Amino acid sequence: MALIIGNWKMNGLKAGLAEAKKVAEGAKPGDQLVICPPATLIMAMSEALAGSNVLLGGQDCHAKESGAHTGRVSAEMIADAGATYCIVGHSECRDELRDDDDVLAGKVEAILRAGLVPVFCVGESLETREAAKAESFVKGQLELVHGIADRVIVAYEPIWAIGTGKVPSTDDIAAMHQSMRDYLGEKTPLLYGGSVKPSNAAEILSVPHVGGALVGGASLKAEDFLGIARAA
Numbered sequence: 001m002a003l004i005i006g007n008w009k010m011n012g013l014k015a016g017l018a019e020a021k022k023v024a025e026g027a028k029p030g031d032q033l034v035i036c037p038p039a040t041l042i043m044a045m046s047e048a049l050a051g052s053n054v055l056l057g058g059q060d061c062h063a064k065e066s067g068a069h070t071g072r073v074s075a076e077m078i079a080d081a082g083a084t085y086c087i088v089g090h091s092e093c094r095d096e097l098r099d100d101d102d103v104l105a106g107k108v109e110a111i112l113r114a115g116l117v118p119v120f121c122v123g124e125s126l127e128t129r130e131a132a133k134a135e136s137f138v139k140g141q142l143e144l145v146h147g148i149a150d151r152v153i154v155a156y157e158p159i160w161a162i163g164t165g166k167v168p169s170t171d172d173i174a175a176m177h178q179s180m181r182d183y184l185g186e187k188t189p190l191l192y193g194g195s196v197k198p199s200n201a202a203e204i205l206s207v208p209h210v211g212g213a214l215v216g217g218a219s220l221k222a223e224d225f226l227g228i229a230r231a232a
């Protein structure tokens with residue numbers, strides 16, 4: 001069964017709890033669903049979804065456990081609020097927070113320290129794809145998790161496919177996932193992310209080595225998120 005992770009990004013006020021409850025109510029036995037809401041909602045959502053087969057994740061974290069880091073959230077806090085997973089290295093964080101490999105290494109270590117599963121995001125820009133360097137670029141990003149390949153989930157998200165409605169060809173998705181599989185070995189779950197919708201999910205999820213999806217926009221409506229789960 002595919003793992004379908006919804007990344008709500010900076011969307012979802014308290015009213016989002018109702019949407020998450022709809023996901024839990026509509027989930028079928030065996031579904032592997034994860035919602036990564038804003039940190040402000042994790043605790044309430046973990047109470048509301050207790051006993052369901054929808055798990056929760058954070059979207060990012062600080063490398064330190066606690067301290068004078070105004071505005072930041074630690075992996076321990078995310079775990080304490082009821083999450084099981086934490087996204088790290090999303091291209092929006094790499095861009096907005098200027099997260100480089102050193103910072104990301106600290107965050108991955110923190111996520112493991114807190115007992116969470118890291119969902120490590122990689123993906124190339126359009127420029128890199130057009131220069132036929134996508135696979136080597138992604139392999140470079142994956143070096144950071146090569147030594148912990150059995151403790152991490154990797155999400156391949158081409159930056160140009162995020163929120164744009166553009167999706168790589170299934171041949172390109174297959175080639176990238178084969179390349180990641182060859183580099184990381186068999187134990188790492190590999191997800192695809194970037195404009196996944198109910199209408200294209202079945203095709204994407206049938207590509208060899210694609211073990212699930214990291215979903216942004218289409219995870220905000222229970223009907224769409226469950227539609228993707230059904231396609232899996």
Ligand SMILES: O=C[C@H](O)COP(=O)(O)O
Nearest residue numbers: 007162163194195216217
């Ligand atoms: O983390 C999720 C991704 O950035 C994909 O977002 P999207 O499904 O809105 O393209």
